[in-house]
Amino acid sequence: MMEEQARMMQALSGVTLAGHSVQGGMGLPPPHGHEGTDGDGRKQDIGDILHQIMTITDQSLDEAQAKKHGLNCHRMKPALFSVLCEIKEKTGLSIRGAQEEDPPDPQLMRLDNMLLAEGVSGPEKGGGSAAAAAAAAAAGGGADNSIEHSDYRAKLTQIRQIYHTELEKYEQACNEFTTHVMNLLREQSRTRPISPKEIERMVGIIHRKFSSIQMQLKQSTCEAVMILRSRFLDARRKRRNFSKQATEILNEYFYSHLSNPYPSEEAKEELAKKCSITVSQVSNWFGNKRIRYKKNIGKFQEEANLYAAKTAVTATHAVAAAIQNSQANSPTTPNSGFQMKDEEFQLDSAESKNSLLTNMFTGGYHTPCYQSDNRIQ
DNA sequence: GCATATGATTTGAT
């Protein structure tokens, strides 16, 4: 701040110095006046010159101040000044009118919204973390992921703190600079025509510049948050197996609909609700299950039998409740009916496997029939 | 530590 002022003063004095030097001559010796003199003499000359320059600077500074003061006190000065102001006002208005627009930057708004959404700029610590904890508890349904969430929140708080301190710094710098410039302009407005509106405009320019710097801060903060998110919330990195219960429910559905293991949207929703997982997780599970089952039916046979028996038992119970005196329903072979239903998917997959194998051995590359369209939707 | 299991993602087809 003070340095700038000093520099400006120096520049100012330099101007007046030049003006004076033309008039007064100053008695500076020409640089290439005489050649061949001894070194000591030249050093002395340089020293003299430097000294002169120093004193001139000091003198001219005072002179300039004095001259300025004299000019200010001139009897014609106010009149001249007002005329200059008027002229400038007239020319300045058109310029100002042309570039006076302040549309809210969509990019900035986007960043602001995101920072607000991520809890960086919006509510303070208490509300934000409480909400996050509540969300974690609701989504996770357990304490297993609370540790990583707290870690995440700690990092987020760190980012938020940095963001706020930086923002404050910018704000402060902006204010300081603005008041400095305003003071400077106000000071100068005594000697040259500067209207208050012009000062206002200058302040606007400064603010815009600073807000563009602020946007950079916001941008990098957003980036940091995104990186943090991808690090902590990327489900692929921190995969959790579903609960035993959930897997049970999903398997039950899968094996009891083996002929058509494609749950409808409603069924998926219901399964998701029962397993306390998302619908897309249900979709993923069925996608994985279908492909893995198909790839190696043998491996899943035991599981298939287990779940078939299980559903059969519950079905049997239901039937038994309805038809009390049934005697043909033996618990050893209850799943025959279900197995029949399963045929389609099993046959389908077996066929595909076979054709793939034959193709491999024969070298033929004909598309297996399963690819065509015997999928049931 | 390694093999296997498993949830998620990507790619390409329909």
Add this chain to the structure above:
DNA sequence: ATCAAATCATATGC
């Protein structure tokens, strides 16, 4: 949009 298939990346059991 949804699916199959391949693939990735982590979890888990030994």
